[in-house]
Amino acid sequence: MIYNKDKLNRELIVDCKKCFGLCCVALYFSASEGFPTNKDAGKPCINLKSDFTCSVHTNLRNKGLKGCTAYDCFGAGQKVAQVTFGGHDWRKAPESTKQMFEAFLIMRQLHEIIWYLIQAVSLQKDKDIKDKVNSLLDDTERLTLLDIDSLLAVDVEAHRTKVNILLKDTSEMVRSKACSGKNRNPKARRLDYFGADLRKINLRGADLRGACLIAANLRGVDLSGADLIGADLRDADFSGANLTNSIFLTQAQINAAKGDSDTKLPVILVRPTYWTK
Template sequence: MKYPYENKNNPILSFSDMSRHNLQADCENCFGFCCVALYFSASEGFPVDKDAGKPCINLQSDFRCSVHKSLRKLGLKGCIAYDCFGAGQKVAQVTYGGHDWRQVPKSAKQMYEVFLIMRQIHEMLWYLAESLTLQQTCHIQGELSSMLNETERLTLLSPDSLIELDVAAHRGDVNTLLLQTSELVRSEVQPGQKTSSRHQKTLGRGLDLIGANLRKNDLRGANLRGAYLIAADLRGVDLSGADLIGADLRDADLRGANLTHSIFLTQAQINTAKGDSDTKLPISLTRPIYWSK
């Protein structure tokens, strides 16, 4: 795969161009892996309780979902939110060369395991690719580029090699660069803020902000990595430069919020939140059609 930043005449093209072709789910070229490989429960917004490796009751013989157009109406928030970052079609068409788990049932269990690993790798690619588009990372672009190339190389490994891969160790190496990226971006947004302020003391990584009213908080450049923002009120809040990697935005109210220059935000996170036509999103993400106007 040739990434946009490898073009010498145009070093960094828009992240949306890259993600659209390489890191977004293409269900037409997948074999319904997310509907089979994953464990899920009705309490988490899925059709029924289902064991990993068992096909969803709504998965058809052509690997399409029979209720896809009615997911929201049926209240299947888990299905709406899930994103494989393009891992499904990679496993289906590249790793297994177009052979599906029904054609080769003896390889089904291995395929599911490989898909779960590939999904993790593709998520890392998403964050690394975004990091490369940020002006603040100009001094670490070499390291980011090398790490992205190495991560992409891993996606081309054989099934056996992928299963043996130490994903946690690689994620640790990737996260080191993502943390550097976060610090570079956030420090540029925060110069005018006092680092010892109440804002810095009360907001940070992994916080429980469930249901919190954050409309009066200055969240520019905030470290919200892994924060629980479930049902939080973020109406009209400026989240420029805020690091939202892994933040739980389920039912968070983003109406009128500005996330244009927030970092490490994914479509899955946006799909679980509430927004409207005034919510500003990064160019790499799509406004859900069910958001209020």
């Protein structure tokens, strides 16, 4: 299958108007993480209206609901609503509620995997590895189009394990080029940078996969070639930082971070409107 990258990127961008408020119902919420209140999975948010819109959507940041503005489903919501369930919402078809919510959780993971694989295809220079990445991209896209029973039977973790091998290989290639093999010690890789001042640290080509960068100071830092897959960037300050060529960065991570008009982002990401000027 030949992929139209722009088309897939569009499909991975959230379109709430085509969804049934799935993220506002299917997910567990914690008030401590910037949501309206503690909420059990499967229970509608107190702000979800009958037409699946949010009653406080235009005022989320002012109400301190940072968890809501940061969340991104990679377009899984509209895929489940319009493709898997053919436009039939859970309120009009209550018998489908449990399956729809479970499907949303699986679809979100598959769409996230597609997001990373698209980046890996564009980055990978080795033809054999690139072919393998494209093959996995094909496989993942096919999984998202399965009927509901088949989708719920997908072993996402097993699929993710295969994907991660190629993502790590791509990461190593990009990071090696970014820092020319200097100042790298994978065995001493640090994961906890909570509140750390990193302005004087060389993070070009850094392996920051899964790192805790909550409230870290990265103002003006050059993160070219740095791998940020799975890194927790909540309230990390990237004002004036260069993230243009950082890899495996998502919109949700950027939404949770701080930045300004001088922050340089990858072209596939959108600058949050609430960042400082």
